[in-house]
Amino acid sequence: MSLRVGVIGVGAMGADHINTISTAVPAARVSEVYDFDVDRAYAVAQPVSAGVAGSAEALIDSSAVDAVIICSPDHTHADLAKACIAAGKPVLCEKPLAVTAEDSLSVVDAELAAGRQLVQLGFMRRYDPGYREMRDALRNGDIGEARMVHCVHRNASSHTSSTSEGIVTGSMVHELDIVRWLLDDEIATIRVESPVAEGLRDPQLATIQMRSGVLVSVEVFVNAAYGYDVRCELVGTSGTVSLVPPNPSSIRKAGIDGVRVRDDFIGRFSDAYRLELSAWAEDALNGVVHGPSAWDGYVANVVAASGVASLATGGRQNVPLDPRPNLYS
Numbered sequence: 001m002s003l004r005v006g007v008i009g010v011g012a013m014g015a016d017h018i019n020t021i022s023t024a025v026p027a028a029r030v031s032e033v034y035d036f037d038v039d040r041a042y043a044v045a046q047p048v049s050a051g052v053a054g055s056a057e058a059l060i061d062s063s064a065v066d067a068v069i070i071c072s073p074d075h076t077h078a079d080l081a082k083a084c085i086a087a088g089k090p091v092l093c094e095k096p097l098a099v100t101a102e103d104s105l106s107v108v109d110a111e112l113a114a115g116r117q118l119v120q121l122g123f124m125r126r127y128d129p130g131y132r133e134m135r136d137a138l139r140n141g142d143i144g145e146a147r148m149v150h151c152v153h154r155n156a157s158s159h160t161s162s163t164s165e166g167i168v169t170g171s172m173v174h175e176l177d178i179v180r181w182l183l184d185d186e187i188a189t190i191r192v193e194s195p196v197a198e199g200l201r202d203p204q205l206a207t208i209q210m211r212s213g214v215l216v217s218v219e220v221f222v223n224a225a226y227g228y229d230v231r232c233e234l235v236g237t238s239g240t241v242s243l244v245p246p247n248p249s250s251i252r253k254a255g256i257d258g259v260r261v262r263d264d265f266i267g268r269f270s271d272a273y274r275l276e277l278s279a280w281a282e283d284a285l286n287g288v289v290h291g292p293s294a295w296d297g298y299v300a301n302v303v304a305a306s307g308v309a310s311l312a313t314g315g316r317q318n319v320p321l322d323p324r325p326n327l328y329s
């Protein structure tokens, strides 16, 4: 039996998830799509023989849809995720779970009231083979005890993170999740600064203290112009482990010997998206959630809120976190 998936929002991310499901995820097929832009919805639905729903709510309630993927803009995520919970359907919700911690918590509360997990967050880096090897290296003792993590996250340009706060909630949020997952630790404090004082405060530098004392630096630069560049080095007491971006070839040209920098997230994280969608579809068919949860989405939003407050005040902010509910243990 294949999972019949409905996709809400078929811009860059939604269209890529549809392509990946159709070409590389045998456990699922796309049965319906919905987008505000009706022409785009039909253009994306037709090649994969999917239907086009008249609204997001109609798609979620459709008898032709077993599970939902939310790829519409960030501010729509929380309400749509709650509608999926009310309909009892598994949902892969693109990051962030919400724009504010309060809205994120309302999704967690809806799952707690339903008594079961249905939401997986689109923190696809947890499926990236490079990040997985880094986590394994730490767990296996290959680099000793963790002391520091250095992260760099650059986009050539970003249409989704177009405000100073949005750079934290929509872009840095990837690092706010991945360092918790890499280190199996919670973020205690965060300070976010920018060399740009007015207008779009890009780039930004976050310095983070984990509860264990590990220190983390995160540079996010969403208009770095030259390409999509995500780096991470985990420094331990007996060695370090770093991401090596997948590059099938190197090029020598015009006095330069090197590898190409990817254009965007789709090229850089294609393996991660495929592995994420495959695991999510299998789990949805089995009625379980093993991937990043609504709680992980909520925690990332709480840290991001502290980061946004720090960007405004210039000061280091504590991260106030409630105890993790048993549903997510």
Ligand SMILES: NC(=O)c1ccc[n+]([C@@H]2O[C@H](COP(=O)([O-])OP(=O)(O)OC[C@H]3O[C@@H](n4cnc5c(N)ncnc54)[C@H](O)[C@@H]3O)[C@@H](O)[C@H]2O)c1
Pocket (backbone or CB within 6 Å): 008, 009, 010, 011, 012, 013, 014, 034, 035, 036, 037, 040, 056, 070, 071, 072, 073, 074, 076, 094, 095, 096, 122, 123, 124, 160, 170, 265
């Ligand atoms: N995990 C990742 O690496 C990753 C990468 C890119 C984007 N994203 C997330 O995916 C989401 C979409 O990003 P994108 O880059 O595809 O943006 P996009 O602007 O390319 O696409 C968004 C689409 O949603 C549609 N839309 C707008 N309002 C809608 C609504 N209320 N209901 C249904 N459709 C609506 C738009 O018409 C558009 O087609 C964002 O939340 C973003 O943060 C995640």
Ligand SMILES: O[C@H]1[C@H](O)[C@@H](O)[C@H](O)[C@@H](O)[C@H]1O
Pocket (backbone or CB within 6 Å): 095, 155, 158, 159, 160, 161, 170, 171, 172, 174, 222, 265
């Ligand atoms: O929505 C996108 C997406 O999450 C990308 O993975 C990230 O690199 C961008 O900064 C963000 O704007």
